[in-house]
Amino acid sequence: MLEVRDLNVWFDLGGGNELHAVRGLDLSLEPADRVGLVGESGCGKTTTILAMVGLLPPSASVAGSVLLNGIDLLARGEGSVRPHRWRDIAVVFQGAMNAFNPVKTVGAQIREPMELHGIASGPQASSATRELLELVGIPGSAATRFPHEFSGGMRQRASIAMALACRPKVLLADEPTTALDVIVQAQILELLVRLTRELGLTLLLVTHDLPVVAQVCDRAAVMYAGEIVESAPIDDLYHDPRHPYTRLLFAATPDLFGDEEVISIPGEPPRLDRPIHACPFRTRCDRAFDLCANQRPALRPVGIFRTAACHLNDLRVASDMAGRRTPS
Amino acid sequence: MKITRAASRSQVATDGVGDTEPTLLAIEDLAAGYPVRRRLTDVLRREPRHAVRAVDGISLTLRRGEMIALVGESGCGKTTTAHAILRMIEPTAGVIRFNGQDITTLPANRLRPLRRRMQMIYQDPYESLDPRFRVGATIEEPLLIHGIGGSSKERAARVVGALGRAGLSPPEQYLDRFPHELSGGQRQRVAIAASIILEPELLVADEPVSMLDVSVRAGVLSLLGGLRRSGELGILMITHDLSTAAHFADRIAVMFLGRIVEQGPARDVIDDPRHPYTQALISVVPKRDPRDSSPRKILTGETPNAMKIPAGCRFYGRCPIREERCLHTDPGLQPPADPAGERHEVACLRR
Numbered sequence: 022m023l024e025v026r027d028l029n030v031w032f033d034l035g036g037g038n039e040l041h042a043v044r045g046l047d048l049s050l051e052p053a054d055r056v057g058l059v060g061e062s063g064c065g066k067t068t069t070i071l072a073m074v075g076l077l078p079p080s081a082s083v084a085g086s087v088l089l090n091g092i093d094l095l096a097r098g099e100g101s102v103r104p105h106r107w108r109d110i111a112v113v114f115q116g117a118m119n120a121f122n123p124v125k126t127v128g129a130q131i132r133e134p135m136e137l138h139g140i141a142s143g144p145q146a147s148s149a150t151r152e153l154l155e156l157v158g159i160p161g162s163a164a165t166r167f168p169h170e171f172s173g174g175m176r177q178r179a180s181i182a183m184a185l186a187c188r189p190k191v192l193l194a195d196e197p198t199t200a201l202d203v204i205v206q207a208q209i210l211e212l213l214v215r216l217t218r219e220l221g222l223t224l225l226l227v228t229h230d231l232p233v234v235a236q237v238c239d240r241a242a243v244m245y246a247g248e249i250v251e252s253a254p255i256d257d258l259y260h261d262p263r264h265p266y267t268r269l270l271f272a273a274t275p276d277l278f279g280d281e282e283v284i285s286i287p288g289e290p291p292r293l294d295r296p297i298h299a300c301p302f303r304t305r306c307d308r309a310f311d312l313c314a315n316q317r318p319a320l321r322p323v324g325i326f327r328t329a330a331c332h333l334n335d336l337r338v339a340s341d342m343a344g345r346r347t348p349s
Numbered sequence: 350m351k352i353t354r355a356a357s358r359s360q361v362a363t364d365g366v367g368d369t370e371p372t373l374l375a376i377e378d379l380a381a382g383y384p385v386r387r388r389l390t391d392v393l394r395r396e397p398r399h400a401v402r403a404v405d406g407i408s409l410t411l412r413r414g415e416m417i418a419l420v421g422e423s424g425c426g427k428t429t430t431a432h433a434i435l436r437m438i439e440p441t442a443g444v445i446r447f448n449g450q451d452i453t454t455l456p457a458n459r460l461r462p463l464r465r466r467m468q469m470i471y472q473d474p475y476e477s478l479d480p481r482f483r484v485g486a487t488i489e490e491p492l493l494i495h496g497i498g499g500s501s502k503e504r505a506a507r508v509v510g511a512l513g514r515a516g517l518s519p520p521e522q523y524l525d526r527f528p529h530e531l532s533g534g535q536r537q538r539v540a541i542a543a544s545i546i547l548e549p550e551l552l553v554a555d556e557p558v559s560m561l562d563v564s565v566r567a568g569v570l571s572l573l574g575g576l577r578r579s580g581e582l583g584i585l586m587i588t589h590d591l592s593t594a595a596h597f598a599d600r601i602a603v604m605f606l607g608r609i610v611e612q613g614p615a616r617d618v619i620d621d622p623r624h625p626y627t628q629a630l631i632s633v634v635p636k637r638d639p640r641d642s643s644p645r646k647i648l649t650g651e652t653p654n655a656m657k658i659p660a661g662c663r664f665y666g667r668c669p670i671r672e673e674r675c676l677h678t679d680p681g682l683q684p685p686a687d688p689a690g691e692r693h694e695v696a697c698l699r700r
Contacts, residue, residue: 232635
């Protein structure tokens with residue numbers, strides 16, 4: 022339904038310098054999918070979703086395609102995205118709960134996009150607003166209240182209601198719970214899961230928090246230095262990671278009940294304003310070998326519904342084949 | 350309506366089961382708050398000045414070589430507690446003992462020499478370092494302020510030593526750098542170096558890793574863990590992240606609306622929580638394993654306003670196991686009937 026193909030984003034840093042923030046990213050989303058896009062700060066995950074809805078700053082240039090049911094949203098710049106932004110693809114930003122206009126009621130701000138896009142108006146828009154609020158677990162009567170009368174969790178719910186105002190098919194959520202307390206976070210995550218079930222909404226959840234993805238998503242793509250380095254069903258990602266970065270990222274995340282040692286990943290990601298030779302993770306990888314410094318690993322299938330960009334998987338295939346040959 | 354306090358004073362200050370390390374910090378019944386601005390109409394009506402009692406009845410004991418994590422949701426009073434302990438705000442009640450000395454009302458001039466024994470590490474290493482100061486100068490500054498450290502040569506050696514202890518190696522390479530040339534993890538290590546150069550006995554770390562990337566958090570936390578294990582200091586870490594507390598702290602104190610509702614050895618509090626609030630918190634922390642499907646207890650209701658604290662248990666409005674008596678009796682922190690471990694305490698009438 023929504024397919025991102027070979028997405029590249031560059032930021033002009035001035036003086037002829039460019040930062041290659043997203044590098045050849047492919048992603049495909051089906052109806053009611055819950056997909057996580059995971060990575061650390063600066064890996065390009067937010068840039069990716071901004072590119073998908075045409076909200077990058079003017080200093081950015083984009084190449085590649087974002088196909089929504091076969092229509093390329095990037096084909097003609099703003100003109101091709103605008104009819105679909107909010108109507109088909111909506112975004113909830115990090116800290117969206119603080120983006121409400123303080124002098125307008127919450128209800129007025131939810132109905133605004135409906136009226137702008139000609140979805141509903143008048144009493145119809147009012148009842149749709151109340152329905153949306155109730156859908157996200159806020160009493161419909163709260164539509165007449167102002168943002169400051171809402172708690173942080175309620176404001177975040179309201180911002181989700183606003184994103185859903187034009188009945189989009191896809192919701193891109195950028196760190197929607199990062200600023201919230203765990204109990205409120207649990208409520209918002211449950212809400213997102215429920216929306217995918219009840220409305221058939223497709224969710225792309227962007228976060229640095231692996232346990233959040235583990236709880237919400239069916240599958241996830243791990244980004245490193247502007248690229249997807251591994252993509253797999255979430256269970257495989259945790260129990261059988263095929264990229265060392267995925268494994269190390271899980272190992273660096275403390276688990277409430279786990280008692281294994283939490284370890285940090287040494288070193289830093291490569292600079293994105295310079296060309297990256299060979300494997301971008303090799304300097305921090307605990308399994309790097311000579312090939313990693315010479316050849317760039319391609320993102321290749323490594324099982325059912327999963328891909329990874331690591332030379333170790335080729336070694337694995339080679340040794341499997343060798344193993345199979347010996348008995349005969 | 351009769352209001353009773355089930356137990357007013359905690360036992361922790363006096364017990365010493367199985368642990369011989371000396372007590373570094375002992376807090377008893379600490380309270381602190383902030384005055385609330387009166388409206389003009391309140392002033393005219395001569396209404397009394399109200400205060401938010403941000404924290405109330407906090408009792409806590411920190412031993413040398415120990416790390417206690419103070420956990421809870423935003424606004425529960427974790428940071429206020431830390432500020433009151435360091436006398437950055439004045440406590441309104443209670444006693445703070447540092448190395449056995451009562452510092453609760455110590456005048457500023459006598460508190461000053463003690464200040465270098467208590468250091469604070471802040472959440473945001475981008476804000477806490479002066480961008481115009483080179484790393485070497487940032488770390489040396491506390492020595493100059495306190496007029497210690499000897500000659501400039503001796504000070505330079507101490508700066509290098511502190512950088513090394515903070516895990517920045519080789520330390521000499523960092524001396525002339527500016528904060529903007531460092532990564533977030535390196536900046537936090539510089540902030541830690543600047544706080545340990547005075548050889549403090551108490552380190553208060555307020556959300557020391559929440560601004561850092563996942564991949565470097567463990568390194569900074571292990572660094573704090575190592576400093577604590579050296580036995581020279583005790584660490585009070587403030588965090589909203591139970592998983593971090595479970596992995597790195599020796600003890601956990603869970604706060605709710607200005608009170609400690611449960612405290613004990615970290616593993617015991619996580620594996621066998623007794624307070625319904627702790628149980629709810631633990632159930633909603635996302636687990637790393639996607640197969641984890643343990644039921645989540647999502648609390649209903651909202652935490653009461655800190656200006657209108659209920660008479661009985663503060664958790665009453667959200668508690669799944671409340672009883673009539675909880676409405677009237679403010680439960681004190683005390684060991685449950687069958688504690689999970691030593692020095693395990695819970696503030697709940699039903700435990």
